[in-house]
Amino acid sequence: MLYTMKDLLKVAKENKFAVPAFNICSYDMMKAIMEEVETQNAPVILEIHPDEIAYLNDEFVAAAKEYAHNSKVPVVIHMDHGGSVKDVMRAIRNGYTSVMIDASTQSYEDNMKLTKEVVTLAHDVNVSVEAELGTIGNNGSAEGGSANIIYTDPNQAEEFVKETGIDTLAVAIGTAHGLYPKDMTPKLNIELLKELNERLDIPFVLHGGSGNPDSEVSEAVKYGVAKVNLSSDLKSVFFDALRDILNKNPEMYEPGDVFPEANNKVKEVVRHKLSVLNTIGKAELY
DSSP states (O other), X not given: OBOOHHHHXXXXXXXXXXXXXXXXXXXXXXXXXXXHHHHTTOOEEEEEOHHHHHHHOTHHHHHHHXXXXXXXXXXXEEEEEXXXXXXXXXXXXXXXXXXXXXXXXXXXXXXXXXXXXXXHHHHTTTOEEEEEESBOEESSOTTOOBSSOBXXXXXXXXXXHHHHOXXXXXXXXXXXXXXXXXXXXXXXXXXXXXXXHHHOOSOEEEOOOTTSOHHHHHHHHTTTEEEEEEOHHHHHHHHHHHHHHHHHOTTOOOHHHHHHHHHHHHHHHHHHHHHHTTOTTGGGGO
């Protein structure tokens, strides 16, 4: 079932669970994710970054849409971190049901102006819009971010949501894109999240969900976080498994022999994240 983000996250926020948004960079990764969420009867967001679609080509989205239409669980196809109207229009033409416009590194005024423009374009064709206020950190991820986290300002957030009409807001509360260095312990600002949740009605998005302590992520779900972005956790186990099996079996070349172990590693991560986010079995609420 293909859903918009607005409709998907309304149910999640009301029922205190979050839907994982998994970045997909190959058909095998998408297949592994969909097989596991269907096994767990859980809704899911298939997320594609502009860099990922540049590699996969527009035709890949047709496969994602077919998977969604034929699935028994709710599925959103979402553009992650679009940086321009051009990115947004490409996503809409391809059939995404949700887009993110990320102008968070621009001035507050320019962020609001571009976001309002995107909301007008997207809402006219029933596509949901996510925006970001404050800046997420970056641990070397292609998804971008800032060297230093700039926390979301509650006063700005209240005005921003009211003026732009966005459907969901990515909040900066202490996360970073990519995998954290071994000597760094991430810490979420739950008190800031509580204040934002008291002042705003829309669902929040937690970017950089890979590597944060499970207990903190689960806590965040209690205070308005209804979507958690996950990329590095999946890609790392997927490609580590491929390296391992090919190094041990240099003569192996059939996809049916090479990919299943990597896909199973992805499924393990998906299953774990669904548990952390309280998403297992929640497809029955739609």
